[in-house]
Amino acid sequence: MFRPPHFLPALCLAALVAGCATGERPRLVPGATIPPATAPQAADPDASTTTTSTPADEPTLVSAIPEVPVSGTARALVTPTGVVVEVLEDRGGGFEIRTPCGNEAELTWGTPLYGAHVLIDPGHGGDVETGAVGLEGTVESELNLEVARALAAELRSRGFTVVLSRQGEYRVPIITRAQLADALDVDAVISLHHNAPNTSPSEKPGTEIYVQEDRPQSRRLGGLIYAEVVTALGRYEASWVAAADAGVLSVVNTEGEDAYGIVRRPVGLSVLVEFGYLSNLTEEAVFNEPTYAGDMAVAVADGVERWFLTDDGGAGFVDVPRVFNPGGGTGGTGGCEDPELE
Template structure:
């Protein structure tokens, strides 16, 4: 049986492995077993929001002006959580601060919570070719119709918001949209898509490497409106039978490099 997670008193989310009189034995963000005396137990949630990257060694993409992808991903995840709560949808973040979390640990959190969906939030780099339209991309699970439906709904909402912004010189790949990204073996290439049994999507909302887009990403307006779009897509997935015609029939072959290793992971729940 799934034991859920706890949110520690310092705000860190961790999967519960066992509960005893001494507290909660949890799997830490870096994959270690740690005993936590107390925390807020959560056994079920609807949406897990995953702010990609995090910590000193894994900032993700960095703009020319120094904006870190890990920071903007977290800002959007927190704002999306607020928007979801306004829609009476509960959610949990895989990380709540600037600390590292291994990909397999993030994926396990969604399954531990029996979540309806996992949404991993990212921003892209390096820049693609100049485009008259936004280059947002949503990666979906190749074997999950629910993931593909979620991806199409969230893509529609986020793309429509981005396309409404004037005077931006966008960049985009020619196959941008809702995509199945497969490795050379034919499996889903990204761990956040491949590992969870929960229906999962990974958003690449724009290009931090494009100065005009990076400038947009620093604004409160962008954070607020892109978060509203993500939340609206998630609400449509949970509460309607709506579908979108872009049904993830695009396939891209890509072999990503390894993510953060456990050896390089500075554990936010260091062993006492």
């Protein structure tokens, strides 16, 4: 029996179906050397269902933050209204772009983006697709965006180039988010969410990170973010809840594919972070603490930085995939209305 991770699984998860992952794309820093394998450096303190193994069958990303293009052909654009869109054609004096809802349009100007290390993906967005809603009225899409903005600022301060898949409350179907990641040739997608419904009482936060089933580097990134986030959340007081298999895990459908579209669809690496349970009143209070977004930003950024610059293995790994088949919902393109672009 597998519990959908949102109040309205039909709405929240649907998007996440279809598409297909392609082969792994190891991204070694030019000139970097791969250090010898080392023992995992962080361990989950109390997990009987978890391991701390370091994936060994894939090169690690080490030594330096890789460079991303800062000029050339625009791959994406921040429109005058602050919407990030994929550039289909850079015409020198204008741009053919793909709107959030997947329509083609022409724009005369905007701020061009030439590449990025990380696409930060605030889950859900807009009036139709709010995601979970807490008992005190906290809206998941808004909370995700707040953490995403803080994370973007934190990563930029550390020298990373990051792009947000949405910068306001409007719909962005999953396919558009994945296409944007592909266009920007990012090293990783990090999708940010807050979970529902309640599960069982737990001594520690029920953080879940969904990683790509067949990609060790997705798993390692998830493990590093998990270790940092659970430590950071543990500094807050709450009556935590957790699923029995909480941790760093792959969620697959009955065909064995990654169940969630934002994990499966990008060509490159991707992870989905469920920080905790918005459906739990005491956790909702934590999420509304003024320090929360900044603390999560530092935690996730620490994990990202360790992923790029060390061969640390992370923690919290669950060996057995969860099997779950997302239903239909609003993550698709049906009924999508584009925001103002200029």
